[in-house]
Amino acid sequence: KNQVEQSPQSLIILEGKNCTLQCNYTVSPFSNLRWYKQDTGRGPVSLTIMTFSENTKSNGRYTATLDADTKQSSLHITASQLSDSASYICVVSAWQYSGGGADGLTFGKGTHLIIQP
Amino acid sequence: DAGITQSPRHKVTETGTPVTLRCHQTENHRYMYWYRQDPGHGLRLIHYSYGVKDTDKGEVSDGYSVSRSKTEDFLLTLESATSSQTSVYFCAISALLETEAFFGQGTRLTVV
Numbered sequence: 001k002n003q004v005e006q007s008p009q010s011l012i013i014l015e016g017k018n019c020t021l022q023c024n025y026t027v028s029p030f031s032n033l034r035w036y037k038q039d040t041g042r043g044p045v046s047l048t049i050m051t052f053s054e055n056t057k058s059n060g061r062y063t064a065t066l067d068a069d070t071k072q073s074s075l076h077i078t079a080s081q082l083s084d085s086a087s088y089i090c091v092v093s094a095w096q097y098s099g100g101g102a103d104g105l106t107f108g109k110g111t112h113l114i115i116q117p
Numbered sequence: 118d119a120g121i122t123q124s125p126r127h128k129v130t131e132t133g134t135p136v137t138l139r140c141h142q143t144e145n146h147r148y149m150y151w152y153r154q155d156p157g158h159g160l161r162l163i164h165y166s167y168g169v170k171d172t173d174k175g176e177v178s179d180g181y182s183v184s185r186s187k188t189e190d191f192l193l194t195l196e197s198a199t200s201s202q203t204s205v206y207f208c209a210i211s212a213l214l215e216t217e218a219f220f221g222q223g224t225r226l227t228v229v
Contacts, residue, residue: 031215034217042222042223043121043207043220043221043223045220046217046219089159095215105218109157109158110159
């Protein structure tokens with residue numbers, strides 16, 4: 001069964017500090033990996049999407065890495081800001097063969113990040 | 118929110134009543150999805166659509182039905198709401214299955 005495990009479940013850091021969130025997956029056949037940010041009371045918003053051939057991708061202060069061999073990804077946040085307080089969700093997409101089943105997306109449960117002033 | 122509107126944003130309903138949630142997009146994306154989000158679970162797919170009148174079931178489809186009569190609208194219906202369907206429901210859209218999905222702001226549904 002395809003699975004996505006995220007760690008830690010929750011994290012509290014001081015404003016201005018860096019942090020790294022982890023995502024391990026067992027999804028096959030792998031298509032891409034996505035990181036989403038979800039603010040409280042809002043829908044998830046895409047941060048990055050990486051395919052098999054990409055091992056690093058940045059979006060401002062967010063940098064995602066992907067190791068397809070070990071099936072691990074990380075999201076590094078640099079110089080955290082209060083607005084970074086949110087849940088961060090790792091989503092892994094499996095290639096869908098003909099028939100196009102949309103259940104190829106496997107969602108992690110998220111890491112709840114709190115930035116304290 | 119990438120041209121996605123969910124309505125209503127909040128709803129309280131009684132057990133046994135029918136409920137319809139609406140998702141409207143202005144992006145002309147082919148794929149539309151309904152997810153539910155509950156504490157302790159990741160987002161779970163209820164139903165999705167890959168074109169007008171083309172829909173399929175997801176992981177947690179029991180008790181739900183959907184319809185898509187126009188590209189821009191995707192309706193989720195709870196035929197007879199139960200307390201276990203209390204949740205936050207998200208609509209999402211994507212151009213292709215493998216491309217980025219954009220989410221709406223969610224509908225908080227409470228069944229009492």
